[in-house]
Amino acid sequence: MRVLYLPAETGTGHNMRTLAIAGKVRRLFPGTEQHVHLGSKSAIFRPMFEAADVRVHLAPSERDHANTSQLGRTFDWTTYVGSYLNRTFISGEKMLNAIALITAIGPDLVVSDYNIAASLAAEVTGVPHILVTERYDFTLGQLDNRSLVEAGFTLPDHAEVDSIRTALTTLFGWVTRRAHSVFTDKPPVDELDRGTPVQRAIEAGTGHFVGPIVRDECAAEPVPRAELDGRFGLGGAPYVLAGVGGTAMFVENKERLLENYLSAFAKLRATHPEAKLVLIGRQQFVSEIDGVVFLDYVTDWHSLVKHAQVVLSPPGWISVAEMAVMDAPVAYVLSGRNEYHELEAMRRLALLGYTTATEPDEGTLSEILRRAFDDPEDFARETSAAARVIAPVTNGAEAVARSIALAIAESHVRREDVATPA
Template sequence: MILFAPNPTGSGHNMRVLSIAQAIKKQRPDMPLTVALASLQPTFTPLFEKSGIEVVDIAGRLVDYSKKSNLSKQLDWATYIGSYIATTFLSGERILSYLALIAEHKPSVLVSDYNMAACLAAIFTGTPLVFVTERYDFTLCQLQDHDLAEGGFEVNALEMSRARTALHSQFSWMISQAQLVLTDKPFIAALDQGTPVAEALASGKAHFVGPMIRDITVQSGLNVREQLNLGDAPFIVASISGTTMFAENKDALLAAYLDSFKILRERNPDLKMVLLGRKDIEEQDGVVCVPYYPDWMGLLREASLLISAPGWITVTEIAAMNIPTLFLLSSKSEYHELEALRRLELLGFPTHIGYDRDRIVELIQGELEKDTRSSTYYAPHQQVAAPDGEGAARAATRIIDLCHGRVVSLTESKAA
C-alpha cells in the first residue's frame, strides 16, 4: 500500500500526486493507494476517488491558501518561522497526524510532494520515503536578503540568516534520509549548485523525470468553445489562481489583466479572454470568468496564449503540450515563485514582474504576434519536458520498484 501526502499550499502539489497515482494505477491496477488530502478537498476528493484512490481528509476543514495573505511584510524569526513555516510546513500537530495515519495504514512507501511534516513522520517510523519536489532547497535558501527587500519586506538579517541555516539543515537531513528523490525541475547550475537536491542528483539518489502530469492524450469530450461561448474567436487564458503571500497582489494583478484586456480588445474586437480565478468580477465585454474549468488541457489547446504565474505544475504542463505562455509574477513579495521565474527566464521563456497595465499590453501583444509554428519557439519547453513529458510514468515505475525492494539504498550500495 502506498500513502501519498501532498503539501497543502497549492493545487499543484495535489495535481502532481494525482498524476503519479494515476500512473501507478495504470501500471499496477491492484496496488492499494491512499492520499492524505489537506487542501482544496471539494475539488480534488472526487478526482482522486474517481481514479480508485482512497481519500483521507487529514485537515478536517477546507483549506485554500489562495484566499488570504500568508505572510507578513516584517520578516524575522517570529513572523517567518513561528507564524508561517511552523504552521504551514512543520506543524507539530500535522506531524503527529501523519504518525497516526502511518500506524493505521502501515504503508510500504510514503510519497511526499514537498510535505515536510509527512517526511518527518515517515523518517521517525522508518517508513520508506519518496520525496517529490520542485524545489532544490527551501525557497528561502535560494534567495538573498536583497531579493526580499526588493519585494518590500523589512528583513531582520541576523534572524533570517538563522532561519536559512535551520531550514537548510532540515532539508539536507530529510534528503539524506529519503530512499528516493524525484524532481520535475531541470538542474541549472547558476541556481542549484550546492543544493541538497543537486547533490542527490549527482549521487544517483535523485532523478529528474520530467513533467509529472496527467495523461495529455486523454480527451474529456467537452467542447471548450461551445461550453464557454467563445465561438471561433481567438482567446487568451489568464490564470490568477494559486497560493499568494499577499492578497493585495492578487487583486492588483486581476485589475491589471482586466484593464490590459480592454486595450487589447479595442485593437482586436474579436479577441476574448478566459479568466481563471477564485474570485467574482463585474461583467466585462469579451471576458469569460470561471473559478475552475475541468478540462484545463483542452482549454489550453484552443488558446492563443496563456498568461500565468510561474507555478511549476503549470510550467510542466505547458512544456509537455507546447503551449505559448507568458509567465507573470505580480511582485517580488510573492517570493515563493521568484526562483521559478528566474529559472524560466534562464531557460528562455518570456517573463515579467509587476502589474503595469501598459507593459502587460505590450508583452501580450508581442507574444500574440510571434510565429508559434516555428520549432525554435518551443526550445525552452523541450528543456522542461525532456525527454517526452512522461514523467509521471517514470516516477510510478521507480516508486513501484521501491515498494518491491528493487531499489538498493545508498548505504547498501556503499557496503557492497
Template sequence: MSKPILMVPNATGSGHNMRALALASELRSVCPEREIVVLLGSMQDVFAPLFESAGVKVISTENDVISHAHSSHLDKILDQEHYISGYLAPTFLNGSKIIDYLAYFKEINPAIVVSDYNLTASVASVIGQYRHVLITERYDFSLAQISNDDFREAGFIVNDTEISRARPTLSIIFDWIIRNSSLVLTDKPPLPDLDVGTALYSQLNEPNVHFVGPMTRPAPKNVNQEQLRHELGLSTGPLLVASVGGMSMFIENKQKAIRTYLHAFAHLRKSHSDAEMILIGRGTTPPAEEGVHTLNYIPDWMPLLTCATALIAQPGWITVTEVAALRVPTIFVLGGRGEYHEIESLRRLEALGFPTLVEPSPDALHSLLKDAVTGQLADRCAKAFATLTPSGGRATLTAAKMISQVTP
C-alpha cells in the first residue's frame, strides 16, 4: 500500500487550515491511491468535520479545541525575552513540538510532509529526513520585512540590539528550510521593492520554488443568491460583508476595527438606506445596529461572497486569495499597526492597487464604501486581481499535481 501524504497546517490561524483543506481535497483526486492525513492543531471543532467530509484522516495534536482568535498574543515589549523567547520560538520554532511531530511522523510513516507555513513541522521533516513540501504566503519570517522603526511607529518598545541581531538569523533558518524542501509553493506574487533580501525571493529562480497563485477551494457554482439572502434575513439592497480575521496580536485592534466598520456603515445608511452588512466578528460581539447582521464565523463563506457588493477585511492572505479567485471587490483594513504580521501584506496589496487603510477613521472607510455601492471599487480592484491569479483563477489543482510529482 502507498504511503500517505501528511498535511501539517500552522495552528496560528484558520487560513492555514483552509488552504491545507483545499490542497488535501485536490490531492484526493490527483492521488486516489494514497491516504491523506492531516495533523490538526487548531479549530478542530470546525475543521475536523470539513477534512473528514473531504475523505481526509484527521489526527488532533491537542487534547482541547484550540482557537487563537479570542485573545492577544503579544505585549508591547519587543526583545529577546518577550518576543523571541516568549512568542516567536514557541509559535514557529518550538523544540517540544519538533519532538512531538517526529513521533507522529514515525507512527504515520508519510511519503511526504506538506507544511502550510508550519515551520516547526518543516524543521522536524528535515531532521527526520522526510521528503517535504513548504506552502508559504510569506517570503521570510515577518520580522525580516518589518523594520524596528515600523515597530516603534506601532507603539512597541524595541530593543534594537536584540531584535536586529535576531533578524538575519531567522532569515538563515527560513533559507535552510527552503533549501531542504523538495518543493516550495507560494500564492503571493513577488514584488522586488518589498521582497529583495528575503530568503524566498533570493531562490525564486530555483527549480523547486514556484509562485502558483490562489490555492483555494473551488468557487461555488449556481448559488441561489435569493434563497441565501432569505436564509440570512437579507433584503435585495447592496450587501457589505465585513470580517475582522482570526489571529490577532492585540484583541483591542479587532474591537477597534469593528467600531470603525459600524460607524462607517451607519453613515452609508443615511444615503443608501437599503444597504446591509454581515459582520463576521470572530468571537467579538458588537452592539446591535440597524441593518447589521452579526455572525461569529462561517467555515465556507464563498457562497456568501458571491452575493457581496464588497468585502471589508483584514489582509490575511487566504482571504486575499479567495476574494481574488471570486473577483470580490475588497477594502483591506489594518485595525492597528500592532498587527505587525499583516503590515507586509497590506503594503503588497496597496502596491498591487487595492484600496487599503491603516487605523482608518470612519469617514475614510465611508468614502470607500460609497465607491463600493456605486461600482467604482470593482474597477479599481480588477487589475490587482489579474496579478494575483496568473493562471486566471485558482491554482489548487496545479499545486496538487506538483506535490504529486515530488511524492515518491
C-alpha cells in the first residue's frame, strides 16, 4: 500500500492528527509506504514523521498562522474569500501542488485532513480519498450573520455573506459525498450539526464519529513528576498549564489573553504562593516573571497536562481530543469573539458541560483558578463527564487506519474488475 497524507496547512492540529493515523498504519500494516506533505511547522513535525517512517514532502513556502492576523474587521468576499480562504483551504496553487505530488508519488489513497484542495486534487487525478475532519461544515456554514456581527465584524452586504456560506456548504457537501469515508473526532451535537454535510454523511453510513484521533502517548503513563520538575524547573509545586493557541484571526487577542493569564496568576499566588504557571505559546517570550515558566510549542506536553492542577486552553480540537483522553481538569478559553473559527467549538464544549470563558478578563480567570485549587475534586468531576462524551474510546486513529487499508483493497478489486474482460 502507498498512502499520501495531505493535512491542511494551518496550525498544528491537522499535522498532529495525521501523525496519529500514520503511526497506527505503520503499526497495523508495517509494509505500507507512507508520504506526508507538510505546509506548517515542518521544522517541528518533519523529524516526528520521519521517526514514524513517513516520507516527508515540504510545501514551497510556509506561512506563520499563529503570529500573524488572518482577517480584517470587514467580512466580505474580498477579505474572507480572496485574502483568507484563497491562501488557506481553497487555493488553486495548493490544489495544483497536490496534483503534482499525487502524480509524482502515485498513491493508492489520499488522506485529506480538512484539506479541501487535497480532496479536489484526488478527484482530478482519479485517486480515492478519505476525509478526516474536525469540522461538520466550513466554519462559516455553522455561524449565522448575527454571530459575526456580535463578534465585532462589519458586514457591508449580508446577502453576499449568505452567498459565500451557501457556496462553501455546497462544496463541502460535494467533498463529503465523493470521499470513500469521512471520519470526525468531534461528537455530534444535534443542536449544532443538524443538516450539515458531515452529519448527512454519518446518516448515510459513510461518515463516522470515531472518538479522539490522537497519538498513543495520550493514554500512556506520564513521566515521573520529579523528571518533569527537573526539565522545567517546577520544584514540585502545583501549577497551572495555560496555552495561548495556534492560528489567530487577530494577534492582539492572544496578547490580551496572555496579559490576563499573568494577572490572574498573580492574584492566585496571593492565596497559593507556592503555585507556578507554565505558559505555552507559539512566540518567543523575553521577560522573566517569578513563578512563570515560558515555553514555546511542546510536542510532548502530555505529562505536563497529567500533572497539572488545572489547564487553561483555547478550543483547538486536537487539544480538546487529547485532553479528553487524558481526563484533564481543563477550562476552555476563547481570546476573542472575532476568533470566529473557534466559536462553534466553544459552543459545543459548553453544551457538553465544560467550563468555558469567552474573552475572559482577570476576574473570570481568577475564579476558574480559585475553584481548581480550592475544590479540585469538584472541578475534576465536571470535566470528566464531558470528557467521556468526546472520548468514548481511547483512540479513533485505529479505525481510520483500518479504513485506509479497506479503501485501498476495494480500489484494487474495482481496478481488477475493470481490467478483466466479461
